[in-house]
Amino acid sequence: MTPQLSDQDLMLLDRYLDGELSPAQATSCNARLAAEPALRAGLQARADLRRPFRVGVGDGFVPRPGFAGRVLASARRLPVDAGGEAAAGAVHLCKRILLIAAAVFAAAMLWQSGVFTGGADPSLQAAPDEAQRIVDDLDARVRERAAGAARK
Amino acid sequence: MQALARTVQASDPELISAFLGGSEAAFEELMQRYQDRIFRLLSRYTRDAMECEDLAQEVFLKVFRKLHTFQHDSQFFTWLYRIAVNTATDHLARRSRRRLHLVEDDAVLDTGKPRTEAVDVSAPLMQRELAEVTRRILDKLPEKYRTILVLREYEDLSYTDIARVLGIQLGTVESRLFRARQRFKEALLRLHPEHSPSRGGDR
Numbered sequence: 001m002t003p004q005l006s007d008q009d010l011m012l013l014d015r016y017l018d019g020e021l022s023p024a025q026a027t028s029c030n031a032r033l034a035a036e037p038a039l040r041a042g043l044q045a046r047a048d049l050r051r052p053f054r055v056g057v058g059d060g061f062v063p064r065p066g067f068a069g070r071v072l073a074s075a076r077r078l079p080v081d082a083g084g085e086a087a088a089g090a091v092h093l094c095k096r097i098l099l100i101a102a103a104v105f106a107a108a109m110l111w112q113s114g115v116f117t118g119g120a121d122p123s124l125q126a127a128p129d130e131a132q133r134i135v136d137d138l139d140a141r142v143r144e145r146a147a148g149a150a151r152k
Numbered sequence: 153m154q155a156l157a158r159t160v161q162a163s164d165p166e167l168i169s170a171f172l173g174g175s176e177a178a179f180e181e182l183m184q185r186y187q188d189r190i191f192r193l194l195s196r197y198t199r200d201a202m203e204c205e206d207l208a209q210e211v212f213l214k215v216f217r218k219l220h221t222f223q224h225d226s227q228f229f230t231w232l233y234r235i236a237v238n239t240a241t242d243h244l245a246r247r248s249r250r251r252l253h254l255v256e257d258d259a260v261l262d263t264g265k266p267r268t269e270a271v272d273v274s275a276p277l278m279q280r281e282l283a284e285v286t287r288r289i290l291d292k293l294p295e296k297y298r299t300i301l302v303l304r305e306y307e308d309l310s311y312t313d314i315a316r317v318l319g320i321q322l323g324t325v326e327s328r329l330f331r332a333r334q335r336f337k338e339a340l341l342r343l344h345p346e347h348s349p350s351r352g353g354d355r
Contacts (some may be wrong), residue, residue, distance in 0.1 A: 059288030060195030
């Protein structure tokens with residue numbers, strides 16, 4: 001029973017098999033492979049894991065004759081509006097901005113109406129008595145100024 | 153005719169420049185150059201020949217429309233592969249949303265077996281079966297694992313090219329590929345132990 005390899009060692013073996021190690025790293029890996037039987041066994045297992053793919057590597061559909069011509073014919077039917085896409089993109093962007101603005105406005109209205117806790121602060125609104133006192137005060141000032149103007 | 157003859161040996165950037173300058177022949181040459189690879193790639197996502205052709209057509213039409221946006225800081229084929237992979241995975245997602253799942257594997261085996269570029273009738277039955285088993289497991293893997301295995305194992309792309317195609321970091325390629333292989337191995341062991349590779353020190 002060979003000991004299990006760490007993920008780091010398995011990834012190292014994958015990079016080794018995929019040809020993704022630098023020359024220095026490959027040399028170091030070769031040295032370890034020569035000294036560590038478990039690593040060698042792991043290398044064989046990782047190589048075997050690639051075998052199922054190799055047998056089907058050439059499989060796949062192939063284009064029917066005239067494929068390129070059919071694509072070109074379709075391409076010719078595409079609307080010739082280089083600016084069209086940009087315009088469509090700009091319209092799309094504007095719509096998004098308007099949508100966001102509407103959402104922000106709605107949220108602000110809700111906040112202002114006190115729907116959200118911690119929204120409009122009722123302490124900022126004057127109490128009726130206080131409001132009346134301020135109005136009376138302003139009236140008195142106006143009357144004083146009017147009287148002063150009449151004396152002059 | 154002379155211009156066309158010139159483009160036959162032209163590099164990808166030269167063909168792209170020629171196309172952007174108005175040469176349809178240059179675009180056709182680009183398609184001829186890559187259509188086999190794109191069909192083979194898309195074949196990993198669909199078992200239907202016509203669907204594969206439709207997807208390939210969609211890919212090249214996107215290229216036709218978007219080629220002016222191609223930045224020459226990477227190779228053309230990685231850009232093309234990115235479009236193809238995105239088209240294929242979008243297609244799978246749409247199909248999944250519409251709940252039009254793939255026909256059950258066994259039924260497909262009888263009717264929709266993909267053609268091959270060069271069918272090797274002498275290939276041992278065991279090999280063909282293994283290829284089919286591999287295909288079935290890939291079909292069941294999460295899309296990101298299937299795609300990275302396809303790009304590495306079938307398309308033989310380097311980690312750097314995979315990173316460019318998928319728009320991810322190199323380290324992510326390595327870790328995702330590792331996890332994909334682990335998932336593939338577990339599925340192979342569970343569903344088809346007769347095809348499982350030797351275990352050795354591997355887990």
